[in-house]
Amino acid sequence: xxxxxxxxxxxxxxxxxxxxxxxxxxxxxxxxxxxxxxxxxxxxxxxxxxxxxxxxxxxxxxxxxxxxxxxxxxxxxxxxxxxxxxxxxxxxxxxxxxxxxxxxxxxxxxxxxxxxxxxxxxxxxxxxxxxxxxxxxxxxxxxxxxxxxxxxxxxxxxxxxxxxxxxxxxxxxxxxxxxxxxxxxxxxxxxxxxxxxxxxxxxxxxxxxxxxxxxxxxxxxxxxxxxxxxxxxxxxxxxxxxxxxxxxxxxxxxxxxxxxxxxxxxxxxxxxxxxxxxxxxxxxxxxxxxxxxxxxxxxxxxxxxxxxxxxxxxxxxxxxxxxxxxxxxxxxxxxxxxxxxxxxxxxxxxxxxxxxxxxxxxxxxxxxxxxxxxxxxxxxxxxxxxxxxxxxxxxxxxxxxxxxxxxxxxxxxxxxxxxxxxxxxxxxxxxxxxxxxxxxxxxxxxxxxxxxxxxxxxxxxxxxxxxxxxxxxxxxxxxxxxx
Ligand SMILES: NC(=O)C1=CN([C@@H]2O[C@H](COP(=O)(O)OP(=O)(O)OC[C@H]3O[C@@H](n4cnc5c(N)ncnc54)[C@H](OP(=O)(O)O)[C@@H]3O)[C@@H](O)[C@H]2O)[C@@H](O)CC1
Ligand SMILES: Nc1ncnc2c1ncn2[C@@H]1O[C@H](COP(=O)(O)OP(=O)(O)O)[C@@H](O)[C@H]1O
Numbered sequence: 001x002x003x004x005x006x007x008x009x010x011x012x013x014x015x016x017x018x019x020x021x022x023x024x025x026x027x028x029x030x031x032x033x034x035x036x037x038x039x040x041x042x043x044x045x046x047x048x049x050x051x052x053x054x055x056x057x058x059x060x061x062x063x064x065x066x067x068x069x070x071x072x073x074x075x076x077x078x079x080x081x082x083x084x085x086x087x088x089x090x091x092x093x094x095x096x097x098x099x100x101x102x103x104x105x106x107x108x109x110x111x112x113x114x115x116x117x118x119x120x121x122x123x124x125x126x127x128x129x130x131x132x133x134x135x136x137x138x139x140x141x142x143x144x145x146x147x148x149x150x151x152x153x154x155x156x157x158x159x160x161x162x163x164x165x166x167x168x169x170x171x172x173x174x175x176x177x178x179x180x181x182x183x184x185x186x187x188x189x190x191x192x193x194x195x196x197x198x199x200x201x202x203x204x205x206x207x208x209x210x211x212x213x214x215x216x217x218x219x220x221x222x223x224x225x226x227x228x229x230x231x232x233x234x235x236x237x238x239x240x241x242x243x244x245x246x247x248x249x250x251x252x253x254x255x256x257x258x259x260x261x262x263x264x265x266x267x268x269x270x271x272x273x274x275x276x277x278x279x280x281x282x283x284x285x286x287x288x289x290x291x292x293x294x295x296x297x298x299x300x301x302x303x304x305x306x307x308x309x310x311x312x313x314x315x316x317x318x319x320x321x322x323x324x325x326x327x328x329x330x331x332x333x334x335x336x337x338x339x340x341x342x343x344x345x346x347x348x349x350x351x352x353x354x355x356x357x358x359x360x361x362x363x364x365x366x367x368x369x370x371x372x373x374x375x376x377x378x379x380x381x382x383x384x385x386x387x388x389x390x391x392x393x394x395x396x397x398x399x400x401x402x403x404x405x406x407x408x409x410x411x412x413x414x415x416x417x418x419x420x421x422x423x424x425x426x427x428x429x430x431x432x433x434x435x436x437x438x439x440x441x442x443x444x445x446x447x448x449x450x451x452x453x454x455x456x457x458x459x460x461x462x463x464x465x466x467x468x469x470x471x472x473x474x475x476x477x478x479x480x481x482x483x
Contacts, residue, residue, distance in 0.1 A: 001220065001225050003185065004218040005186065005217055006165050006187065009214045009217070013208045014183070026207070029205075031067075032069075032072065033202075033204030033205075034068075034069040034204070035068075035069040035073055037178060038115060038154055041152050041177070045115075045145065046114070050079065051073075052078075052112055053113065053116075054082075054106075054113040054115070054143070055067065055080065055082040055117045055119060056117065056119060056120050056136060057085060058085050058121050059091075060091075060121065061124070062160075063085075063094065063120070064091030064119075065094075065156045065157070066119025066156050067082060067094030067095055069156075070101075071094075071097040072101070074101035074103040075101045075102075080098065080101075080102075081110055082098055082103060083105070083108075085120060085136065109139050110143075112144060113144075114145035115151060116152070116154070118137075118153060118155045118156060120137070120174070121133070122158055122164075123157060123158065125161075129171060133172075134161070134172035137172050137173065137174050152178075153178075154178050155179040155180070155198065155199075158181065158186060159188075159197045163375065164186050164187065164188045164194075166375055166379065167188050167190070167192030168192055168194065169197060176197060176198055178200045178201075179199060179202065181204070183205070184209075185201065185203060187218050190218055191377070192377060195410075217378075217408065218378060219410070220412050221411070221412070223481055226451065229447050230434075230447060230482055231243075232482070233269075237271065240271060240272070243271060243304070243433070243438060244270055244301065244436055245273055245302060245303070245305075245433045245436035245437075246275075246299050246302030246306070246432075247261050247262060247274070247275045247429060248276050248305060248306065248308075248320045248324055249275075249279075249310055249311060250310045251277065251316075252312075254310030254311075255279035256310065256422060256425075257279075257310020257425045258277055259283060261310075262275055262286070264425065264432075264433070264471055264474070266287060266429075267478065268429070269437040269439075272291065273287070274292070274299050275299075276293045276294065276298065278316075280292035295316075303435075304432055304435035305324040306334065307331060308321070308336045308340075309334045309424065310425065311335070311336040317337075317340060318345075318346075321346060321349070330357070330441060331352075331354065333357070333390075334358075334428040335364065335424065338368055339368075341368055342368055350389075355390075355391070355440075356390035357391045358384070358390045359393045359424065359445075360394060362395075362396065377396065377398075377400055378402065380394070381402035381408070382402040382406050382408055384402070385402040385403055386406070391441040393431070393445045393448075395424060395427075396414070399411040399449045401442060401446050407442065409445075409446045411450055411453055412453075413449075413456075413457065415457040417457065417470075418453065418470065420467055421467060423452070425467065426452065426470050427452045430474065431444055434447055451477055451481065452474075455471075455473035455474045456473070459472070459473040
């Protein structure tokens with residue numbers, strides 16, 4: 001698992017560590033790590049000696065890091081030039097170090113560069129990049145180096161222009177090949193469009209660890225987490241002890257949603273899948289192992305319900321929603337079931353002790369919350385989670401999962417291939433199976449999103465992806481993941 005901290009928490013940690021160290025120590029550690037990474041990158045493009053390096057230097061400590069790293073590269077023979085965005089306000093000691101090492105300042109962008117180091121702003125930025133900085137970022141993105149190859153871009157701490165705490169990119173911003181960050185990850189490294197701007201993220205240890213006393217703002221699962229959480233059958237398991245998931249999905253208008261949620265559920269860890277709804281004949285024809293009924297009331301015992309994918313919005317859909325919410329079981333509400341909550345008709349039904357998981361896309365989120373998720377998707381998901389007392393999985397290219405207590409996870413495996421009709425139905429079935437197998441709701445949501453994302457990537461290797469392809473890819477992905 002990777003963890004990311006908010007700017008205010010990073011600032012407090014820095015302050016407490018710096019109190020016990022000579023001034024500038026953290027910056028020296030940061031700059032040394034930055035220079036090392038830059039040198040490694042240059043090694044891959046013809047070496048450090050003679051390489052043309054352009055530093056984009058803002059007025060704060062982020063610019064200071066870039067200047068000291070530039071000095072280290074200049075000492076190894078690189079031709080380092082610093083473009084100072086505000087020459088009247090620059091990290092003076094950093095600039096002196098660069099000059100002493102043989103580096104220069106420049107007023108204009110040079111015609112060629114092998115490497116651009118973005119030290120315009122780091123975690124001290126507020127708002128989108130100002131016009132002068134934005135113009136430099138635009139031009140620097142066009143720079144070319146040896147043999148006409150695009151210049152490599154290394155961002156210092158975060159790419160300039162991203163919103164560090166939310167992962168939003170409000171305007172012009174640097175697109176980095178590598179982001180070298182210090183002390184800990186920040187939300188922009190793992191959330192939203194900012195995460196994509198970071199390229200590969202390299203974490204340099206500057207000794208902040210023990211001073212990070214608050215909980216992380218965002219957690220990111222890795223394969224080992226998912227493998228550790230995923231239930232496996234044991235020698236004494238039977239079909240009931242592995243959990244039974246119930247699906248109240250699909251309708252005469254949308255029988256496909258029933259089939260797709262069933263496919264997702266069948267790839268999960270439960271020992272049995274029950275389907276209740278008007279698509280029961282199609283479901284059992286496609287999946288003979290599924291036990292079917294035509295409504296929730298007749299379905300038999302389950303350990304968790306999935307309700308809503310393709311369910312429709314008529315009186316029968318409302319009855320089914322009421323039936324699942326009346327149980328004392330974990331319930332996942334997707335798609336139409338979320339839309340049925342709008343207007344408050346089910347407010348009383350939502351007062352339940354058992355876990356609730358909501359899986360909205362942006363449209364469903366907006367209808368239910370009364371406003372779109374906006375730029376701070378994690379914050380928006382956490383607010384809806386607190387309001388509904390549910391785990392909220394907000395779908396998107398970086399799906400986020402939030403709990404009512406404000407714990408936030410970002411899924412790292414998303415794939416644009418998943419943006420295809422019905423892939424959310426597959427996710428709902430898989431997640432429901434994990435709930436029925438007894439996995440705590442937040443882990444079930446995080447694990448389902450992770451595996452679903454990998455399945456999208458897997459399916460995309462063989463051409464254009466449809467939702468059945470995503471469902472079919474769940475099994476090979478799970479074999480890889482769980483061994
Ligand atoms: N603290 C530590 O211990 C360590 C910190 N470290 C490093 O310091 C960085 C933080 O440095 P920081 O606090 O000086 O802020 P920083 O990101 O350079 O930006 C502030 C400057 O940018 C300007 N500016 C602001 N918004 C802007 C905008 N939208 N568009 C354009 N300009 C804008 C703003 O100008 P002003 O608003 O004052 O006019 C101000 O002058 C951190 O990310 C890491 O790299 C490491 O060395 C490790 C140890
Ligand atoms: N651009 C994208 N990149 C990655 N994943 C995406 C993207 N767009 C959508 N997804 C994922 O695809 C799935 C779509 O679900 P949903 O919108 O409910 O579709 P449907 O209702 O058709 O099943 C979600 O898991 C979502 O996170």
